[in-house]
Amino acid sequence: MHLSLLCLDQFRREQVSKPQISRKKIAILNDYQGVALSMADWSALQKETEVVVFREPFANEREVIAALADFDVICVMRERTPLTREILRSLPKLRLIASTAQSNSSIDVKTASELGITIAWTEHLPYGTTELVWGLILSAIRRIPAEVQSFRTGGWQTSVGQDISGRTLGIVGLGNFGKAVARVGQAFDMRVIAWSPNLDPEMAKGLGVEAVSKQSLFEDSDIVTLHMVLSERTKNIVGSAELDCMKSHAWLINASRSGLVDQSALITALDMKQIAGAALDVYDEEPVPADHPYREMGNVIATPHIGFVTEDTYRLFYSQTVENIESWLKGMLVRETVAAG
Numbered sequence: 001m002h003l004s005l006l007c008l009d010q011f012r013r014e015q016v017s018k019p020q021i022s023r024k025k026i027a028i029l030n031d032y033q034g035v036a037l038s039m040a041d042w043s044a045l046q047k048e049t050e051v052v053v054f055r056e057p058f059a060n061e062r063e064v065i066a067a068l069a070d071f072d073v074i075c076v077m078r079e080r081t082p083l084t085r086e087i088l089r090s091l092p093k094l095r096l097i098a099s100t101a102q103s104n105s106s107i108d109v110k111t112a113s114e115l116g117i118t119i120a121w122t123e124h125l126p127y128g129t130t131e132l133v134w135g136l137i138l139s140a141i142r143r144i145p146a147e148v149q150s151f152r153t154g155g156w157q158t159s160v161g162q163d164i165s166g167r168t169l170g171i172v173g174l175g176n177f178g179k180a181v182a183r184v185g186q187a188f189d190m191r192v193i194a195w196s197p198n199l200d201p202e203m204a205k206g207l208g209v210e211a212v213s214k215q216s217l218f219e220d221s222d223i224v225t226l227h228m229v230l231s232e233r234t235k236n237i238v239g240s241a242e243l244d245c246m247k248s249h250a251w252l253i254n255a256s257r258s259g260l261v262d263q264s265a266l267i268t269a270l271d272m273k274q275i276a277g278a279a280l281d282v283y284d285e286e287p288v289p290a291d292h293p294y295r296e297m298g299n300v301i302a303t304p305h306i307g308f309v310t311e312d313t314y315r316l317f318y319s320q321t322v323e324n325i326e327s328w329l330k331g332m333l334v335r336e337t338v339a340a341g
Helices: 002-017 043-048 061-068 085-089 109-114 127-141 144-152 176-187 201-206 214-220 240-245 263-271 311-329
Strands: 025-028 050-053 073-076 096-099 118-120 168-172 191-195 223-226 251-254 277-280 300-302
Touching: 043 311, 061 085, 073 311, 085 109, 096 311, 109 118, 118 311, 127 144, 127 176, 127 223, 127 251, 127 277, 127 300, 168 176, 168 214, 176 191, 191 214, 214 240, 240 263, 263 277
Parallel strands: 025 050, 025 073, 073 096, 096 118, 168 191, 168 223, 223 251, 251 277, 277 300
Antiparallel strands: none
């Protein structure tokens, strides 16, 4: 009996004296809806690591640094939380950024590479944003939000909607998203025209789309929808000159990137009723401040950046995020971003 107690005591002392291996910590950021853990199987990771979900956005860089200083892995949902040079240099334990979708302009890739931080990415699905674009277009043309609000408050018909059959759809940027939007426009019997700085007229013609000049697109279109990557070259590619060209009954649709449009010029155009309105899903600051003009303007239809927020997309994003982290923990990586230059 005494021998057994002595052995047990010795075993306990040995366990205490052994160096304790700390579990790696994984942060899932900006899970607004609280669904990240249900969209993929995190169970294996949860057994080996500590997984912490952050649902609310951070107010500033100081909050980001304070909250994430002890994490080895950060999972970011698109550009919701920018990871700047200052932030990355202030997170000494960070070794992996698991980003959703391949392109994430809010991550300082060069600094991450300098610091030895790996960036993993996931694939994405194109149809969620395309579907939302058409939801915005139809909501705008048929005044759906206003009519729903009238119905809910005891009213009845308040407006006469426009038609899109036979009208002109102008697409700025005929890449993968622009092409998908064009196909739907053609199904509605619309005339589809397009412009971008490097648009190939023959490629557009093969899609049944007419390549036009930038000025012609804004002058002729009843609906203008933007589908371009944001860069120094495309920033504010739509400004007061383009908005001044638009028809008074035309709508501007932007579910791509807010920076493509000069926001002050757009607010002025909307305030002066130069165009019928704007249907937006992207903004310079997200979440949008409570006192932003867009929240009060009757000719603005706005959704809170939900173009990619669908079950199929989230399941793909989070399942491949889990795969990437598991691979990284094993010393491998399925998908990795390499710093340019």
